[in-house]
Amino acid sequence: MMDKEQDMMRAKIYLGMPPRTRNKMKRNKLSASDVIDIILADISKSHRVTVEGVKGKARPREIASARQQFCWLIRKAYGTQISLKRIGSFIGNRDHSTVLHSIKIVGDLMDTDKLYKQTFFKLLTNLKENYYLRDALKDITIEL
Numbered sequence: 607m608m609d610k611e612q613d614m615m616r617a618k619i620y621l622g623m624p625p626r627t628r629n630k631m632k633r634n635k636l637s638a639s640d641v642i643d644i645i646l647a648d649i650s651k652s653h654r655v656t657v658e659g660v661k662g663k664a665r666p667r668e669i670a671s672a673r674q675q676f677c678w679l680i681r682k683a684y685g686t687q688i689s690l691k692r693i694g695s696f697i698g699n700r701d702h703s704t705v706l707h708s709i710k711i712v713g714d715l716m717d718t719d720k721l722y723k724q725t726f727f728k729l730l731t732n733l734k735e736n737y738y739l740r741d742a743l744k745d746i747t748i749e750l
Contacts, residue, residue, distance in 0.1 A: 638688065641742045642680060642696055648736060649676050652729050661698040673697050675726060677705045678712035679733075682746045716748065724750060 636644075650657045653672040660672050680693050690702035697705075716723045727748045734743050 636738060638684065638742075641739060642688075644736065644738055645679060645683075645733065645742070646676055646696060648733055648739070649679070649729070652732065661696075663698070673700075674708040674712050675729065677708035679730070679743070679746065681705075681709050683742045723748065 646660065647657055649672050650660050653668050655669050655672055659669050660676065662669075676697060677693055680688060680696070681690075690705040694700035694702055694705045712726070716726060727750055730743065730746060730748060733739050
């Protein structure tokens with residue numbers, strides 16, 4: 607039953623992606639930007655918010671949390687290969703200082719809030735199950 611639900615969720619994520627990314631997925635030729643689009647779509651779905659919501663100006667907790675976790679994951683996955691400004695461009699042209707603050711917030715929460723850390727660990731585990739994200743996220747670990 608769980609596999610069927612996960613497959614349905616993945617199908618919805620796939621259909622919500624730009625056609626350009628879906629076509630590249632079929633040919634298995636994804637760029638870093640395409641992988642980042644997939645991560646954003648997966649994080650949005652896991653938080654039950656829209657990609658447009660994450661890119662928008664709204665600041666409800668779920669949307670802000672999705673944005674912050676996205677920034678943290680991209681920074682950990684790509685390090686300095688992708689600048690803070692570039693990360694910000696994926697979430698509604700946020701300033702580099704906003705991205706840096708998001709990364710710090712997630713790090714601080716994982717250090718102090720065990721439940722947050724466990725929840726984020728589950729999210730990361732689910733993201734790593736995505737065939738297209740395995741390589742990008744393989745070196746990211748969260749110790750419980």
